[in-house]
Every structure is written in C-alpha cells, then in structure tokens.
Amino acid sequence: MTTQHTEGSLYTNIVNRIATIEFGHPASNSFPSTLLDRLTKELQRVSTLDEVSVIILKSEGEKAFCAGASFEELVAIDNFEDGKKFFSGFANVINAMRTCSKLIIGSVQGKAVGGGVGLIAACDYVLATEAASIKLSEFTIGIGPFVIAPAVERKIGVAGLAELTLAATEWKNAYWAKEKGLFSKVLETKNELTKETEFLAEKLASYNPDAITEMKKALWKGTENWNSLLLERAEITGKLVLSEFTKKALSKFKK
Template structure:
C-alpha cells in the first residue's frame, strides 16, 4: 500500500511475515499532521493483519531519520484546538506503536530530532548507524518534549531524559544513545545496518507468533495510562506553541 502527496508518503510492503513500513517527507522526513494520521491508521491495520509477525519501521533516503514535527505546520497553527490536535497526532502514533500486537524493529539510519526521537524510543528494538545522533530541541522553540517524554524516559531513564531535554541545543551521539538504551546496536554503514535488520527481523519472524504477542504485552506493562497521559501532554504543548515566545522563536528559525 502506498499513499503520497505534498504531505509526504507512506509505503508498506509485506514479505515472509515481515511488514516494512517506510515514511517519507521532503523536509528531512518531518511529520505534518496528515502523515501522522496515516501512520497511526497503518500501524493499527498491521496490528490486526494475520500475515504479519514483525514490523520494520524506517524512513527514506540517506539523510535524517526524522526531523520531528513539521515546522511549516507549527507556524500555521493559530488556535488551541489546532495546536492540541497537531500534538495529539504524535500521541496517537506512540499509542498505536505501544498497542500494536506486532513487535516493531526500528531502522534509525540518521539523525533524529524531537518527535523522531520519540518514535525511535517507541520501537521495541532499534538498530542505528553511527550517524544517528539525537536531539530534543523543543525548549528552544518555547515548548518541551512533553508528548514523547514517557516513551523516551521508558527507554533511557529519567536522568538521561533530563540531560537531553535541558541541553536542548546539543546533539547526543549515537554512541550515547546506545549506552543509554535507546539503540540496541549501532553500525558504521547503512549497508551493515540493513543486513542486520534483515537477519534480525527474519529470526524474529521464525518464532512462535503467539509468544511474540505475549512478549510485546510484557514489554509495555504499566503504560496503560498513556491513552490519557499523552493527550494531556499534547494540550500542554498546544498551549505553549501559541505563546509569544514560541511565535518569535519559530519566526527566527524561518530566517
């Protein structure tokens, strides 16, 4: 299945019980709300697809894995309803990943910012390259990584989350992310990464699918409150993005 327009594209291919889900956007694989909605729908569909045991989540190209929220859409937001709906798009994706019955393997081939870090963290197992540095830059534009915080903290802990969130202007290396638990392994080249993705996904797909489903449940125990928590966090971000500070900061980023 494929869908494409100015809001980016989403492509799903299924082979040997492995669904490869690839998203793309010309602005460094960032997410406008429509692409977030598509990703949520597709994750929910794959969750109920009996022909699929494993999902490989990836983005296109050789540059950034994901630049997070669409700056163009952020700048266009003018009401609290619009703002909350936009940030709820990330909440919906993270909850779809959490509730998905299939294990999700993340292919993080390049840099991840903001919501992109959250998506990497919500993968059950993430493999990356040495180029896959991460940054939570939300404070620099007057908001904070509120929606993705539970997913990131779940992987790297509150201490590391505090470090990366407050150092909003700094990149953390892929090695740092690996040491903190965000990435399971890192590789020097895209070719090595892709080869390991193939080997690992096929190994998982050969296991008892019922056992994989039960393992997924175990991994996400204690997160049931995310259904409401992430949307409450979206409201916080929604209010802040309408502030004078954020409007000024977004205008400066444009320049």
Template structure:
C-alpha cells in the same frame, strides 16, 4: 529516490511475514499531520493482520531519519484546538505503536530530532548507524518534549531524558544513545545495519506468534494510562505554542 510530495509518502511491503513501513518527506523526513495519521492507521491495521509477525519501521534516503513534526504546520497554529490536534499527531502514533500486537524494529540511518526521537523510543528494538545522532530541541522554540517524554523516559530513564531536554542545542551521538538504551546496536554503515535488520527480522518472524504477542504486552506493562496522558501532554504543548515567548522564538526560524 526520496519523495517530493508535500504531504509525504508512506509505503508498506509485506514479505516473509515481515511488514516494512517506509515513510518519507522532502523536509528531512518530517511529519505533517496527514502523514502522522496515516502512520497511526498503518500500525493499527498491521496489528490485526495475521500475515504479519514483525514490523520494521524505516525512513527514506540515507541522511536524516526524522526531523520531527512539520515546522510549517507548527507556526500556523492560531488556537488551542489546533495546537492540541497538532501535538496529538505523535501521541496517536506512539500509542498505536505501544498497543500494536506486533514487535516493532526501528531502522535509524541518520539524525533524529524531537518527535522522531519519540518514534524511535516507541520501537521495541532499534538498529542505528553511527550517524544517527539525536536531539530534543523543543526548549529552543519555547515548548518542551512533553508528548514523547514518557516513551523516551521509558527507554533511557529520567537522567537521560533531562540531559537531552535541557541540552536542547546539543546533539548526542549514536553511541551515547546506545549506552543509554535507546539503540540496541550501532553500525558503521547502512549496508551493515540492513543485513542485521534482515537477519533479526527473519529470526523473530519464525518464532511462535503468540509468544511474540505476549512478550510485546510484557514489554509495555503499566503504560495503559498513556491513552489519556499523551493527549493531556499534547494540550500542554498546544497552550505553550500560543504563548508570546514561543511566537517570538518561532519568528527566528521562519524564512
């Protein structure tokens, strides 16, 4: 079952010291601002929960993993303050994931666009199916993937980021994403992937929690400036979305 709630859904289950966060939205698991805020708060709370050793991030259903930020909210932006706030949604989530004291495993069952690629890049280890193609389509609406770029570049390098960004209408398949380092493992089926997610999660949850915590810090060394950087990038996107070029581009996508 997938959610029908217009602001989406977010559920967390804690079992065997593993917290599984599952988000959903009827529009291909996209994120309205309210849902992004809830996800940010969830990571912050789990970071301080001693009953949790590992976090698994997943989305509802067996189709798209995440279609990025809410398109309806994007087209409704009328001023810079609204624009900056809108684009800060993914900035806040990525920073919460970066600073979370727990290692985060991503479970990606299907296609992922825009901000969703940023979420995947902010995970510490990612399982995917061969249906988990990715695309950064921001150029097609007159903006760019500025907020998520640092997280994506950290995983796949400048060459991978530029290829994804400049080929804004092209999907890159899951094996391309694995070769570049975004995905750790790719599977033919969701069932096969889920078995391996469970196995690794249980193994990691059995390890010394202090070792896991220190390793998390090591993975994210030299990203301390992201608190400011990602918000600055959100302001850049907020300015661009108000431009005549972007407003005109967006009208092509409005039903």
C-alpha cells in the same frame, strides 16, 4: 530516493511475515499531520494481520531519519484546538506502536530530532548507524518534548531524558544513545544496518507468533494510561505554542 510529495509518503511491504513500513518527506522526513494520521492507521491495520509477526519501521533516503513534526504546520498554529490536534499526532502514533500486537524494529539510518526521537523510543528494538545522532530541541522554541517524554523516559530513564531535554542545542551521538538504552546496536554503514535489521526480523518472524504477542504486552506493561496521558501532554504543548515567547522564537526561525 526521497519522496518529493509535499504530504509525504508511506509504503508497506509484507514478505515472509515481516511488514516493512517506510515513511518519507522532502523536509528531512518530517511529519505533517496527514502523514502522522496515515502512519497511526497503518500500524493499527498491520497489528490485526495474522500473516505478520514483525514490523520494520524505517524512513527514506540516506540522511535524516526523522526531523519530527512539520515546521510549516507548527508556525501556522494560532489557536488552542489546532495546537492540541497538531501535538496529538505523535501521541496517536506512539500509542499505536505501544498497543500494536507485533514487535516493532526501528531501523535508523540518520539524525532524529524531537518527535523523531519519540518514534525511535516507541520501537521495541532499534538498530542504527553511527550517523544517527539525536536531539530534543523543543526548549529553544519555548515548548518541551512533553508528548514523547514518557516513551523516551521509558527507554533512557529520567536522567537521560533530562540530559537530552535540557541540553536542547546539543546533538548526542549514536553511541550515547546506545549506552543509554535507546539503541540496541550501532552499525558503521547503512548497508550493514539493512543486513542486520533483516537478519533480526527473519529470526523473530520464525518464532511462535503467540509468544511474540505476549512478549509485546509484557514489554509495555504499566503504560495502560498513555491514551489519556499523552493527550494531556498534547494539551500542555498546545497552550505553550501560543505563548509570546514561542511566537517570537518561531518568527526568528521563519526568517
């Protein structure tokens, strides 16, 4: 079941040193600003818990993993400050994932677009089903994946980021994502995905928590400037979203 709540849902379940954070939204698990803020704060909270070693990040339902940021909020932006704040949502989540002291396993059961791809890229290890195609479609509405680009580039390189960004109408399948390094494993079914994710999480949770914390720091070395970098990128997108090109493009989508 997928939540029908217009602001979306966010639940955390902690068992045997594993915190499973599950988000949902009726619009293909997209993120309104309030839900992004809740996820940011929840990641920060779980990061401080001694009883947790590993986080599983997943979404509700059988279909889309995440359709990115809320389209309704996007089309309503009419000034720079609101634009910057809106695009800072995923910046804050990615930085919370980056600085989290726990390893984060992404469990991706379906398609991901835009910010959803950024969310996947900010995980430390990702398992996905064959249905987990990805797309960065931002160019089609006159903006670009500037906020999430550092996280995506870190996983799949500049060439992969360029291919994904410039072919803005093209879905890349799960095996493309695995070959590029975004996914670590691709499973046939959601049932297999669940089993493999739980198996990996249990293994990691049995290891020395201090070693896990130190490994997390090592994996993200060189990203210390992201607090400012991603907010600068949010400003770029906040300006672009007010352009005549983007207004026209969004009006077509609204119709």
